[in-house]
Amino acid sequence: MSSQEIKFEIKELSILEISDFFKVHDNDYFEKLSDRVNINEYSEKLLESSIQFTLWDNVNLIGLSPCYFNNAEEKIGYISSLTIKEGFRGRKLGSKLITRISEYAKEHDFNVVMVKIHYLNEMSHKFYKKNGFTDFIADKENAFRLLRLEVE
Numbered sequence: 001m002s003s004q005e006i007k008f009e010i011k012e013l014s015i016l017e018i019s020d021f022f023k024v025h026d027n028d029y030f031e032k033l034s035d036r037v038n039i040n041e042y043s044e045k046l047l048e049s050s051i052q053f054t055l056w057d058n059v060n061l062i063g064l065s066p067c068y069f070n071n072a073e074e075k076i077g078y079i080s081s082l083t084i085k086e087g088f089r090g091r092k093l094g095s096k097l098i099t100r101i102s103e104y105a106k107e108h109d110f111n112v113v114m115v116k117i118h119y120l121n122e123m124s125h126k127f128y129k130k131n132g133f134t135d136f137i138a139d140k141e142n143a144f145r146l147l148r149l150e151v152e
Contacts, residue, residue, distance in 0.1 A: 006056065008056075008097075009056060010053055010104070011052055012052060013047070015040070015047050018047060018052070022042070026039070029083075030121040050066035050068050053097055053101055066079075067113075069104070069108060078114050082115075094131075095131055101113060112148050112150060115146070115149075116147075117145050118143055119143040136148040
């Protein structure tokens with residue numbers, strides 16, 4: 001399937017769609033998501049407070065990046081996570097999601113998009129750096145990095 005057939009949407013998913021996606025991809029995270037959060041409660045929070053940037057292969061959800069754009073005072077958006085289904089990785093779909101998120105931020109007068117990753121997650125660190133993010137905070141003691149993207 002070519003990337004031209006992949007459809008991008010900002011779409012409000014159901015709690016079930018979000019939680020099912022995260023449960024299927026639980027082991028894809030540097031630290032299992034279910035070890036850090038209750039996936040059902042997390043999905044409910046995302047539905048209530050985030051904007052879901054999605055990628056679809058026909059009717060199948062293959063990419064999801066819930067983001068928070070509710071800090072209008074400081075004009076900072078936050079990427080909660082970015083996950084691409086395994087068989088679709090390596091096609092720059094994650095980079096395309098970052099581009100869409102950045103465009104959305106700009107359209108809504110946000111100046112910065114932030115993302116928090118595990119300190120030792122070099123693959124994510126390289127991905128975000130390749131997509132224009134810069135290191136903002138590197139907290140080895142608490143095992144996280146905060147990266148920022150200046151929206152232009």
